[in-house]
Amino acid sequence: MSLDWNATWRQQVLPTLAAETWDLIVIGGGISGAGILREAARRGWRCLLLEQRDFAWGTSSRSSKMVHGGLRYIAKGQWRLTRDSVRERQRLLDEAPGLVEPMSFMMPHYRGGFPGPRVLGGLLSVYDALAGRRSHHFHDVQQLRYLAPGVKEDGLLGGTCFVDALTDDARLVMRVLGEARADGAVVLNGVRVQQLLREEGRVCGVQVEDCEGGGLLTVRCGVLAVATGAWAERLRLPDAPRQLRPLRGSHLLLPGWRLPVAQAFTFLHERDRRPVFVFPWEGATVVGTTDLDHREDLDQSASISAEELDYLLAACTQQFPGAEVVAADVLSTWSGVRPVVGSVAGELKPSNETREHVLWQEPGCVTLAGGKLTTFRPQAIEVLRACASMLERPFNDDAAPVFAVVPPLAIPGLSASQWRRLAGRHGRDLPKLAQLIARLGHETVGSTDTLWAELAVACEAEMVLHLDDLLLRRTRLGLLLPRGGEDCFTAIRQLCQPRLGWDDERWQQEIQRYRALWQRHHGLPDATH
Structure with a gap:
């Protein structure tokens, strides 16, 4: 076998x-x-x-990529959820370095805006108490200009910084x-x-x-x-x-150079006072998310609507007016459906x-x-x-780690940060990946941090059944590369087709299937073409 x-x-x-x-x-x-x-x-x-x-x-592949304690749940009185979340966030940071990483979040404050520095500072004091450590600080306008060049300055009072975490879900x-x-x-x-x-x-x-x-x-x-x-x-x-009340959340991915941010920004959208995020992820910049009832067929991948695209672009313009981000700048999109247990008759707003x-x-x-x-x-x-x-069997929670410790393994040619990233994403399979790196080298795919060897190990040992499994979930190349990775298809075929055991006819079928899927569910909505 x-x-x-x-x-x-x-x-x-x-x-x-x-x-x-x-x-x-x-x-x-x-x-x-x-x-x-x-x-x-x-x-x-x-x-x-x-x-x-x-x-x-x-x-689980279309979330906002955040491992967070849910700051806004404190204001809603959901204490247990926040407490469990901050504890699990720390557990994941400790157990899965390189996969779950701390991220600084900044909330700018504006004259007449809510929440102000004192209110947010009070909420964050509770947040920090639940987490067992202080991680928030206030920065005045001068400091914020240095930390966040390009942020909207009209009426700016400063910004509050706190720490949460990001992952590759x-x-x-x-x-x-x-x-x-x-x-x-x-x-x-x-x-x-x-x-x-x-x-x-x-x-x-x-x-x-x-x-x-x-x-x-x-x-x-x-x-x-x-x-x-x-x-x-x-x-x-x-x-x-x-x-259940399925709620859709959609996101934009921009090239990192198009809207460069060194930390996550969270702010309230002017249209509906919902929190929106702009943050760095995998060398690109994510803008998200929306929150609305998803009334479409759950058996089809969710897709961003023209209205959601407009909403998220408006968020960019609101917070980074000088960047002038437009639809043509978008690398890719994704939409996920949250499995929310709804209130009676769905009488609450989705975000509530x-x-x-x-x-x-x-x-x-x-x-x-x-x-x-x-x-x-x-x-x-x-x-x-x-x-x-x-x-009818006994059960106890011994709070054992979710993840085994990844033993040190020297991989020539990789930096310490590259090793940390690969150890976090591949865990127990790192030795097999190291063997492939020795054979294939440590070249990355395009401008991404993904090694060609990661594609190879996915094909050989990560249950890839279709091309979208490989490009959208085992790796995130379909989101991070222009046009879903179209320019790299020849090289991907050369490396992956023999490892997947697909003949030429199967490869062509998979390419056609992937292109149609990407265009419909990860490109721009039809109204913008």
Whole structure:
């Protein structure tokens, strides 16, 4: 059997799934499902994760990339959510350096604006107390001009700086899955759960379809955990009440030189007083996010609308008027759908809905609804505690690390910062990546920080089934390179096609599929073409 985690291994493993009764099956390959699987696997549970498309395909690759405590949740009285978030943020900073990194956030203050320096300073004092460390400071106008050249100066009073964190959300999912696999979990993508199996009023397994090769399987389990985000209601009993309110958040990615920022800026949009962010990420600049009801088909990737594009460009003009950012400057876009548990009849504005999670339970099945990327571990613990109760086995939270320590490994030709980045993104797979770097060199793709060797390791050992898996989630080249990476397709083909085992016809199909997908879901909306 192939030792690498790839399409060949997948074909060999799929037919064997029905021969075993699993302790736990997890449905959903985003950060929530990955977290549940990881916590179960390290406790010795025999567990299986099934993802219908690709890992992190939904919200977990299209978030705002922030691992944050949720400062605005303090003002809404959501103390527990903020407390858990700041603690988990610090845990991730400590356990996953190079993947989760601290980022300075600046909020400028203007005459007559809200919140002013004192109000924000008070909120941040509570925020720091929950985190157990002080991280905020006020800078006067003169200091702010030095720290933030180009920021709007009309009525400027100064700015308050505090610290949160950023990540590559899709790589975070891959690292968590890697830890689960190291503890014996089986992880598959391209497998759709068609229905739950119930016997004597209890969920006892699933009927699944292989979306790549066809064919149906029946797989049995002691307990099922559903962590499908905005799709969480799909597998519930027909008479269960509908509670999810899918909310779309869209983002723009600009070349770093077009709107250079050394830290994140957060400010209230003039149109609706919602917080908006402009921050550096992967050598580019992100502008986000929106927050509105997503009424389109959840089975299609979300896309930015012309109205959202206008809203985010207006945010750039508001805060950085001299930059004169226009639609033609945009490298790429992405939109994610947040799985928010809505208020009664959705009576609140989208931004006022709680980001707290809830559990829905029926015998043999626990469904996680809502929640945040930052708090995936405590959410997973809560789900597993409920699952353990259904299995009638003991359960305790020993607060063990999510990630194993990446041992020092000398990779000639790489700087210390490059090593930190690669160790953070690849974790246990760093030795295999080092072997490929030795063969392929340490050249990066275009102007990005991504090594060609990272593409190679993804093709060989990161379960790439389609080209968009490789370019949008295993790496972020489809977002960071102009036109989705079009200029690099020849070199990508030369490196990746043989490693993926695709013939020329399959490669052409994948290129056509990727171009159409990128144009529709990561380019500019049609009204701007």
